[in-house]
Amino acid sequence: MKKAVILALTLIIAVAFVSIVYAVPPGKTLTFKAGKMGKVIFSGKKHADKGLKCNNCHPKIFKMKKGADKITMKDIRAGKFCGTCHNGTRAFKPTNCKKCHHKKKRVIKGC
Ligand code: HEC
Ligand code: HEC
Ligand code: HEC
Numbered sequence: 848m849k850k851a852v853i854l855a856l857t858l859i860i861a862v863a864f865v866s867i868v869y870a871v872p873p874g875k876t877l878t879f880k881a882g883k884m885g886k887v888i889f890s891g892k893k894h895a896d897k898g899l900k901c902n903n904c905h906p907k908i909f910k911m912k913k914g915a916d917k918i919t920m921k922d923i924r925a926g927k928f929c930g931t932c933h934n935g936t937r938a939f940k941p942t943n944c945k946k947c948h949h950k951k952k953r954v955i956k957g958c
Contacts, residue, residue: 877913885950 879887894904898930905911908931916928923930932938939946 868918879918881948884944887947888949 873955875891876893877889881887908928909916918928920941922928923933926934929947930941933941933947935941
């Protein structure tokens, strides 16, 4: 009886762990609102395709929870968060706004 419970718990934990492993890359994207410059789309897959592993970003640079870090441009330009790599050396410069920010297409209503 006790064994069955332990086995069940192990299975639950294993399943939960697997879903965490696939929470961001590969394939998942995170969208940040990012104010007037337009939203920022972070692609787990594109970063994984560049050979980055979970521990290149977690937990040193980002917590494993969307919105847990207060990411600002000031910090990015200072070489933190995305700017740890997006510094013009490891990846494109932080001045390349449009590679990260996407303005919504204007929607014309009521014509
Ligand atoms: C290039 C950097 C980078 C890599 C590599 C990376 N992540 Fe993330 N991950 C992020 C960022 C950025 C966030 C959002 C953090 C925030 O908003 O504060 C995030 C968030 C997460 C979250 C929370 C998602 C949510 O919706 O709350 C999980 C889970 C996660 N990552 C798992 C992983 C796993 C597992 C791997 C490896 C397979 C991985 N990450 C690789 C950058 C990365
Ligand atoms: C490497 C990707 C990246 C690049 C390049 C980038 N940004 Fe950002 N930007 C972000 C992220 C991520 C946030 C935080 C989004 C959030 O938390 O909602 C952000 C936030 C912002 C914000 C919201 C307020 C603030 O200051 O944090 C503004 C405004 C902004 N960016 C302007 C710019 C401008 C202008 C440029 C070009 C000179 C630029 N960004 C280049 C990723 C980038
Ligand atoms: C651990 C290093 C690292 C971190 C942290 C990181 N990136 Fe990247 N990123 C890369 C590399 C490497 C590339 C591929 C080289 C390039 O495009 O300059 C890349 C490419 C990209 C691209 C281009 C993808 C495409 O379409 O080809 C975007 C957009 C991007 N990153 C956004 C972000 C944002 C937003 C953050 C922060 C939330 C972030 N990155 C954090 C390393 C990183």
